[in-house]
Amino acid sequence: MRALYWFREDLRLEDNPALVEMCAAADEAVFAFVMPDNAEWSRGAKRMGTYRRRFMLESVAALDRALRAHGNQLVVLNGNPDEAIVEAAKTWSCSAVYSQRCHSYEEEIAADHVADALPHYTFEGATLVHPDDLPFDVEHLPEIFTRFRKKVEKGGLIVRDLFTVPGIPPPPADLPDEALDLEVPERMSGLPKSTMRFVGGSEAGWKRLRHYFWGMKGLSEYKKTRNGMMGWDYSSKFSPWLAWGCLSPREVYHAVLDYEEEVEQNESTYWLIFELLWRDYFRFIAMQHGDHIWHKTGLKDASRNPVQHHPLQWKDWCTGNTKSAYVNANMHELRLTGFMSNRGRQNVASYAIHDMGLDWRACAAWFEHWLVDFDPCSNTGNWLYVAGIGNDPRPQRKFDVDWQAERYDPDGVFQRHWNRLGEKFPLDPNDVP
Ligand SMILES: Cc1cc2nc3c(=O)[nH]c(=O)nc-3n(C[C@H](O)[C@H](O)[C@H](O)COP(=O)(O)OP(=O)(O)OC[C@H]3O[C@@H](n4cnc5c(N)ncnc54)[C@H](O)[C@@H]3O)c2cc1C
Structure with missing residues (x-):
């Protein structure tokens, strides 16, 4: 079977359940990423500014290098994401598409459109706790974070084991071997050298994690320092790598467990997991409420404050x-x-x-x-x-x-x-x- 793997918010090979599923099913594979079209939002600004774009392009380039080390490559597509994926699957005669499940409304609609055209298998991989391991259905998500956390922690948090990189199937013989042509925007010049600069890709994410955990032992102090404001090291700074899936929340969790075994376990080490549960909670809310979360009145029937654009x-x-x-x-x-x-x-x-x-x-x-x-x-x-x-x-x-x-x-x-x-x-x- 020849399949197309659609990388979305999971720009990594490690601990990637959807990728594992595809690699087990396919003999040949095309790996694709659709470049966001930098669409306008209602007030005319581009949705994706320079920093995220650069981080994304670096992450895409890193992913291509990782795939090439396994004998395949990344194909970068443009245009409307679902149309581009369906078109590519047809071009390369792929009989199915695989991807990590996204939890926000627009991304879910795009996934459904692909599924209308050909089999599209999606798998959970973006949260720390797998939705199936929650002690309630997502529709019955507790309305308050503390209740959610207490319920998922009761009897011990269930976090699944990590997946290693699967055997990557080769590309179709006729897939052209073209180097990626990505224009990475320049960094703004003139800022002090110490100014934060995030580098995309799993390797850079792991470098940051190793530095913050084992290098400076920042994890041991996290709860005391996390409200800081200046510089790199008052908090983990994992968020960009988590947002693009260069790091998975489970990888961070298991690294915390390793740290607790090797260095120490304290309130701070727990608190990083606590924050990852906040991240999960907002994802489950998006799953539960769909596009309602963008409404003027949010999850309520009426605004608490006058909502007006000035x-x-x-x-x-x-x-x-x-x-x-x-x-x-x-x-x-x-x-x-x-x-x-x-x-x-x-x-x-x-x-x-x-x-x-x-x-x-x-x-x-x-x-x-x-x-x-x-x-x-x-x-x-x-x-x-x-x-x-x-x-x-x-x-x-x-x-x-x-x-x-x-x-x-x-x-x-x-x-x-x-x-x-x-x-x-x-x-x-x-x-x-
Ligand atoms: C108005 C507002 C908008 C925000 N927008 C985003 C966003 O677009 N993307 C984003 O990742 N975070 C967002 N956050 C949450 C939080 O500010 C960032 O996750 C955090 O500052 C990232 O820095 P860090 O990685 O050093 O966090 P750390 O303090 O080291 O926390 C570790 C990880 O836990 C998660 N986390 C921590 N706090 C929160 C939180 N309040 N909500 C959800 N996850 C959390 C993040 O994944 C973070 O990387 C927002 C917060 C506010 C108040």
Whole structure:
């Protein structure tokens, strides 16, 4: 049997259940990735900004190298994803398509369209806990994270074993052996050398993991440092590799267990798993609610706050020109690195919604454009949570940003650093759609 493997949010060969299934079934295989078309969103900006695009292209190139080491290669397609996949499957006479199951609405629709044309087998691989191992059906997901966590942890968390790289089937004899032609955008010049720069691909993800765990023993202190804001090492920074599937959450989990055995087990080592459960939870919410998570009123019947788009104030927020120096510094960091700390994200989101009265969807779209680790489930889930229309038991999740700045940036080092760079490299408000 000849099959087509469609890489989506799983840009890796290791611990990839869908890939294992395909390799067991197929004698020959075509491996494909469809380049996102950088489509416009409602306010005219490109959905994928430079940082994520570069990370994605590096990850795609790394995947191609890994496949070539196993005697195959990656074919990069363009156009509408489902049409491109069906077309490629027909061109190379593949009788089935295999892929990892995605949990966000648009991606699920695309998967269904492929399934309308030919057999399309999808497998879970993006979450720490397999949905079938949950002690309830996803439709009955507890409405509150703590209840969810307690239920999945009761009697011991079930995390499946890792898969090793399967035997990769060879390509069809007539598949042209063409080198990938990827234009990786240049890094912005002039920023301090210490500025964060994420490199795509599994190897780079593992390098980061080894450094954070065994190199600097950051995992031992994670719970104490994770609310930091400056630099690389206050938190794991695994999110971009997890978002593209260069690392699987199970790989991180099993690495935590190894660390606990070899170095130490403490509250911090557990807390990284706790955060991976948050990531799972937002995925299960997306599975449960489908496209409802994008609605103005989120998971509720009515908004807790007036939801209205204010283009001018929104631009001030986007460009880091609000009345809060703390919010501005975070917004500058986002557009100059593609990253913002979790503390920063919570504050700028709260400020946008509760202090400026902005429409959370426009702000979430700005995050989608800039974040190197953008993940539709985690991004939307967190925005809903801060807006009080997600799964938060509290009606408001309003942060006092001045108090937060005092607490988390007492000497103002973070604010001075990013506000100075924001002034040096301003974003022209005309470039904001
Ligand atoms: C408004 C808002 C938008 C966000 N958008 C995204 C997004 O698009 N993509 C994304 O991966 N995360 C998002 N987050 C969650 C969180 O901020 C990032 O996952 C985290 O900052 C990434 O840094 P890290 O890898 O060092 O995290 P660590 O603190 O080291 O945590 C380890 C991993 O746990 C997961 N995790 C941690 N916190 C959360 C959380 N609150 N929600 C979901 N997963 C979590 C991530 O996969 C992370 O890599 C958002 C948070 C907010 C408040």
